[in-house]
Amino acid sequence: METNADHTPSSTPSxxxxxxxxxxxxxxxxxxxxxxxFLRAFDAEIQRNGRANHVSQLVLRLGPGFDxxxxxxxxxxxxxxQPIVRAPIRKRFGVAEPVFRISDAHRAPLPRFDVVDxxxxxxxxxELPDALIRPINARMDVRRGELLRFDAIRxxxxxxxxxxxxxxxxxxxxxxxxxxxxxxxxxxxxxESSPEQLPCPTxxxxxxxxxxxxxxxGDAAQSWQKWLSGFAAAPPHSLAGPLRRDPQSxxxxxxxxxxxQTRVAxxxxxxxxxxxxxxLFYLAATIRAHAAVFRARGVDPGSFVVPLxxxxxxxxxxxxxxxxHVSLVWFxxxxxxxxxxxxxxxxxKEQRLAxxxxxxxxxxVHAMEFARFAPKRLYTHMARRDFKGELCSFFFAFTxxxxxxxxxxxxxxxxxGFHVAPVPPSPGSCIAMSLRGDRLNATxxxxxxxxxxxxxxxxxxxxxxxxxx
Amino acid sequence: MPPLALxxxxxxxxxxLRDEILSVGEDFLPQxxxxxxxxxxxxxxxxxxxxxxxxxxxxxxxxxxxxNLESAxxxxxxxxxxxxx
Numbered sequence: 119m120e121t122n123a124d125h126t127p128s129s130t131p132s133x134x135x136x137x138x139x140x141x142x143x144x145x146x147x148x149x150x151x152x153x154x155x156f157l158r159a160f161d162a163e164i165q166r167n168g169r170a171n172h173v174s175q176l177v178l179r180l181g182p183g184f185d186x187x188x189x190x191x192x193x194x195x196x197x198x199x200q201p202i203v204r205a206p207i208r209k210r211f212g213v214a215e216p217v218f219r220i221s222d223a224h225r226a227p228l229p230r231f232d233v234v235d236x237x238x239x240x241x242x243x244x245e246l247p248d249a250l251i252r253p254i255n256a257r258m259d260v261r262r263g264e265l266l267r268f269d270a271i272r273x274x275x276x277x278x279x280x281x282x283x284x285x286x287x288x289x290x291x292x293x294x295x296x297x298x299x300x301x302x303x304x305x306x307x308x309x310e311s312s313p314e315q316l317p318c319p320t321x322x323x324x325x326x327x328x329x330x331x332x333x334x335x336g337d338a339a340q341s342w343q344k345w346l347s348g349f350a351a352a353p354p355h356s357l358a359g360p361l362r363r364d365p366q367s368x369x370x371x372x373x374x375x376x377x378x379q380t381r382v383a384x385x386x387x388x389x390x391x392x393x394x395x396x397x398l399f400y401l402a403a404t405i406r407a408h409a410a411v412f413r414a415r416g417v418d419p420g421s422f423v424v425p426l427x428x429x430x431x432x433x434x435x436x437x438x439x440x441x442x443h444v445s446l447v448w449f450x451x452x453x454x455x456x457x458x459x460x461x462x463x464x465x466x467k468e469q470r471l472a473x474x475x476x477x478x479x480x481x482x483v484h485a486m487e488f489a490r491f492a493p494k495r496l497y498t499h500m501a502r503r504d505f506k507g508e509l510c511s512f513f514f515a516f517t518x519x520x521x522x523x524x525x526x527x528x529x530x531x532x533x534x535g536f537h538v539a540p541v542p543p544s545p546g547s548c549i550a551m552s553l554r555g556d557r558l559n560a561t562x563x564x565x566x567x568x569x570x571x572x573x574x575x576x577x578x579x580x581x582x583x584x585x586x587x
Numbered sequence: 588m589p590p591l592a593l594x595x596x597x598x599x600x601x602x603x604l605r606d607e608i609l610s611v612g613e614d615f616l617p618q619x620x621x622x623x624x625x626x627x628x629x630x631x632x633x634x635x636x637x638x639x640x641x642x643x644x645x646x647x648x649x650x651x652x653x654x655n656l657e658s659a660x661x662x663x664x665x666x667x668x669x670x671x672x
């Protein structure tokens with residue numbers, strides 16, 4: 119994820135938000151952000167074929183000494199103090215706007231906690247157990263407030279370590295928010311915060327309203343839509359293919375570079391893409407990794423169309439954890455532009471600058487605001503119409519330093535940590551990258567029947583070639 | 588566009604950073620580290636666009652090193668050096 123801490127958001131303030139206290143208990147409802155409403159389209163896309171939701175995950179690989187029961191009790195306290203974590207997401211009565219129904223949260227179940235005990239030491243990063251992966255295919259009934267769950271895999275009863283997965287529907291937290299959430303839980307454990315005290319004092323205050331007129335907002339949203347439609351001249355293909363009807367069956371594989379490999383990759387990213395925009399190096403490498411699979415298949419990918427999330431928290435609310443605060447910058451690369459890594463990076467740089475100059479970061483926010491009152495699947499319908507059935511080529515995110523400055527979680531050492539970003543059955547492939555300490559993690563999330571084992575190996579090898587040179 | 592004095596550039600860049608790009612308190616100074624103050628990839632691009640608008644100078648991304656982004660003062664020195672004489 120391209121990071122940006124302090125830019126103007128646009129969100130409808132809650133008319134019931136009469137209190138400026140941090141806690142949510144005094145509010146009847148909290149509106150979803152425009153980005154949340156946009157993400158409902160993806161949730162609906164996955165639900166269309168049943169059995170699953172658009173679920174993200176943050177995984178911590180912990181050393182010995184982690185107390186699962188301690189976390190369970192802490193999360194229960196948080197669920198009572200901050201009811202948004204189990205608030206049913208529904209439309210307001212008589213109004214099309216979807217909200218977190220805070221007043222109904224007390225009737226919702228507490229966040230689910232599953233513990234699996236396995237013998238022996240924890241497996242290597244690239245051999246994670248199924249119990250860790252399974253929750254991303256979980257059905258979470260958002261209308262009943264099932265928004266968050268935890269799954270712990272204890273090795274030798276926890277004496278050899280624990281893998282902890284926090285999984286949530288993407289409307290409750292985004293990637294940056296999930297790191298803040300986990301760091302805050304640890305701060306509560308250490309007595310530096312409390313379940314009642316959120317780290318961002320403006321967490322639920324209505325942000326500044328845009329001074330644009332409704333007509334200007336409409337024009338901005340249209341401009342964004344027109345920009346995306348321009349990519350349709352060379353429509354993309356995904357590895358899963360268009361309009362996949364299979365029920366979701368996602369898996370993921372973690373690629374963790376050694377400290378020395380990470381040093382090389384980070385240096386290459388800075389040299390080739392610049393000190394402030396290393397994500398373009400990682401994006402280019404990821405595009406070329408997917409291109410390698412298409413070449414092996416003998417299939418023309420059309421072009422590569424990929425959205426890059428941009429962290430867009432309100433000014434002064436960099437630590438706002440709940441709800442989604444992102445915009446999207448879209449990139450398109452033609453097949454010829456993917457043949458040379460440096461040329462591809464130069465092309466992506468030009469596209470990024472042009473998009474920012476044209477105001478498409480802000481335009482996307484306005485477009486997503488219109489999703490607030492639109493049918494859930496309007497966006498995916500429009501994208502599929504323009505892109506001959508596809509949504510995009512694949513998903514990508516680079517979130518920089520993972521839980522920077524947090525070395526332990528509830529007393530146990532954090533040995534590694536990474537994000538798992540969700541992807542609908544089509545495009546069926548997503549790579550989420552982040553840096554944990556001196557190691558680069560790349561999580562490849564894929565639709566099981568869409569990418570074969572040999573193809574994943576091709577993708578992995580090409581990615582490593584570009585990362586390491 | 589005539590070259591601007593270093594002092595004027597520093598003052599203007601500091602104001603843009605403080606009022607438009609970053610979310611900082613009164614302890615933010617022209618000498619404050621910009622990365623520590625929360626300057627990120629989108630913010631720096633928006634800053635470059637503001638600088639171009641104000642001075643007519645486009646700062647190539649390859650010049651955005653940690654040293655040049657050390658503070659509003661160091662960034663202003665970079666922009667000053669890039670101006671046509």
